[in-house]
Amino acid sequence: MTEPALVALRDASFAYEEGPAVLSGLDFEVREGRALALLGRNGSGKTTLMRLLSGGLRPRTGQLTVQGRPVVYDRKGLTRLRTTVQLVVQDPDDQLFAASVAQDVSFGPLNLGLPDGEVRRRVGEALDALGITALADRPTHLLSYGQRKRTAIAGAVAMRPRVLILDEPTAGLDPDGQERLLVTLDGLRAAGTTVVMATHDVDLALRWADDAALLTPQGVRAGPASVMLARPELLEQAGLRLPWGVAAAHALRAQGLLADTAPGPRTADELAALVAAATAARTPAED
Known part of the structure; x- marks a missing residue:
């Protein structure tokens, strides 16, 4: 018997107030252990899809499931979802707000009501995983852009999610910073975290991802990255190059x-x- 998808949207649709449908009749799965690249032109619905998966938005129709169980949009249900799925937005300045790196990374675990010792342990592990332990006491406003990116990701990692969703994580990083981030993501995957990455970079997606999901006007098309990214007609529909x-x-x-x-x-x-x-x-x- 096939295991249910770790996270899935079933026949889901969403539209913003007084606007047309952004997504309609969507079936979308995140399978455990598979690195998934999410690609599409601006306005294709990538951000909406990521926010639906992480609970920031609620589908107008259809449902979000975690391991086959429908998500309940109350405090208990959303807490359960957010300990399973974490979203890191593209601009780290939209996510960082505490005075220091360690304080920012500790925010999520503290909100879960965890004991102080467990919070410190999670913060230490997250800082180590992102290679920023030396920055623990650094004021967030003194960080470089790459350091802010890593701090934002560390805050999500400290929640110990099973699925980590990253919106354009390499955007704004120099080549060395991109390489170091990819090594970090490989380490997170090896430790059991399933990573979903939204990107416009088809070369990065081909190199990094096991699977690719392309958002097109005809809907979402998903499959092995080596297959999906070798289909010129599909890439053209998604506004992407070969x-x-x-x-x-x-x-x-x-x-x-x-x-x-x-x-x-x-x-x-x-x-x-x-x-x-x-x-x-x-x-x-x-x-």
Whole structure:
């Protein structure tokens, strides 16, 4: 028997006051242990979908479920949801408000009414997971943009959610900051957190995600990232371009350097390794 999705929307729709439907008849699942990239053009409903999954919005019709159980939108039900699902918004300044890093990260666990020792333990673990333990006493207004991003994520991690939803987490970070954040997310995944990332970066999605969900005018299309991000017509509907890794794989196959069934490159290092291996295989050995 198939396990129910960790979090799911069933036949859900939503519209803002006096506006058209943003999402309609939506069936959407977050499966445990699968890194999921959420992609679509501006205005496609990504933010609305993330807020529905995290309880910030309530579907007009349909329902949100956690492990097959419908969410009840009262204090107890929302507390249960928010210990399962945490959303980190794109701009950390919309989420940080306490005087210091440690105080900000402790806010969620304190609101759960946890004992002081448990709060300190969770804060310490979250700071360590995000690599910002040395910033515990730093005033939040003195943090760099990347440090503020990490602090906002640490505040969510301290709630020990099973699902962590990130809205454009790499936006505004330099390449080194992006790489360090991805390493951090890999660590969170290894520790059992399911990560959902909204992004416009198709190259990042192809490299990082197991699954991809594309928001199009025809609805949400989801499946393995390597498959979904190799469909030009679907990407065009979502206002996205073909990832360079997919384009490179097409070129390699056209030159006979990559088998039709072999996976394409997701990073520059993988591309270099594929080309080197194919070239070596086609070069006659010297006597």
